[in-house]
Amino acid sequence: AQTVTQSQPEMSVQEAETVTLSCTYDTSENNYYLFWYKQPPSRQMILVIRQEAYKQQNATENRFSVNFQKAAKSFSLKISDSQLGDTAMYFCAFMLMTGNQFYFGTGTSLTVIP
Amino acid sequence: NAGVMQNPRHLVRRRGQEARLRCSPMKGHSHVYWYRQLPEEGLKFMVYLQKENIIDESGMPKERFSAEFPKEGPSILRIQQVVRGDSAAYFCASSPSLTYYEQYFGPGTRLTVT
Numbered sequence: 001a002q003t004v005t006q007s008q009p010e011m012s013v014q015e016a017e018t019v020t021l022s023c024t025y026d027t028s029e030n031n032y033y034l035f036w037y038k039q040p041p042s043r044q045m046i047l048v049i050r051q052e053a054y055k056q057q058n059a060t061e062n063r064f065s066v067n068f069q070k071a072a073k074s075f076s077l078k079i080s081d082s083q084l085g086d087t088a089m090y091f092c093a094f095m096l097m098t099g100n101q102f103y104f105g106t107g108t109s110l111t112v113i114p
Numbered sequence: 115n116a117g118v119m120q121n122p123r124h125l126v127r128r129r130g131q132e133a134r135l136r137c138s139p140m141k142g143h144s145h146v147y148w149y150r151q152l153p154e155e156g157l158k159f160m161v162y163l164q165k166e167n168i169i170d171e172s173g174m175p176k177e178r179f180s181a182e183f184p185k186e187g188p189s190i191l192r193i194q195q196v197v198r199g200d201s202a203a204y205f206c207a208s209s210p211s212l213t214y215y216e217q218y219f220g221p222g223t224r225l226t227v228t
Contacts, residue, residue: 033215043203045219091156100170100214104156
């Protein structure tokens with residue numbers, strides 16, 4: 001079975017500072033994808049970043065980057081130069097390459113303080 | 115290209131009534147997925163459909179819930195004889211053929227059972 005754990009229910013960061021959200025996962029498979037999704041108050045699910053497990057290089061997307069540690073089954077999200085619009089729930093998610101469904105963590109509520 | 119459309123955005127039903135949730139996938143997408151988000155939780159997979167076929171319903175409750183994706187028209191998630199525990203946000207996602215990791219989410223339908 002695949003599980004995703006986000007151990008930080010809530011976090012806050014000052015505007016323009018950097019924050020890191022943690023995620024660990026468990027699987028016996030070797031080939032999979034990892035994702036971070038953002039859910040603002042509108043509830044729309046927005047893809048932030050995606051990482052293929054076979055790639056050693058960490059994915060980056062503008063101010064967002066990940067630290068992917070495959071052996072430790074860890075996938076953290078770093079947000080640099082935090083902006084007020086980053087305030088949202090952030091969900092870590094996992095998908096097997098042979099699968100068709102996401103497994104989501106319980107989310108981290110991030111508040112950016114002006 | 116319009117995104118994934120869901121309607122209604124909000125639905126209130128009394129216990130025992132039926133709820134019908136609709137999802138129109140993005141143009142050109144033939145795969146539809148339904149997820150449920152209970153309060154304070156991440157999204158959980160319910161069912162995966164292609165046109166006229168249910169491919170994976172491993173996340174669907176055994177009773178009262180059904181889903182379809184007809185040849186013409188939107189995908190429908192139907193909940194019969196709703197109970198308070200069915201109150202949740204229901205998200206639909208769609209993907210192009212065979213790229214399951216490219217799921218685009220709709221804005222969700224928030225179902226409230228009174």
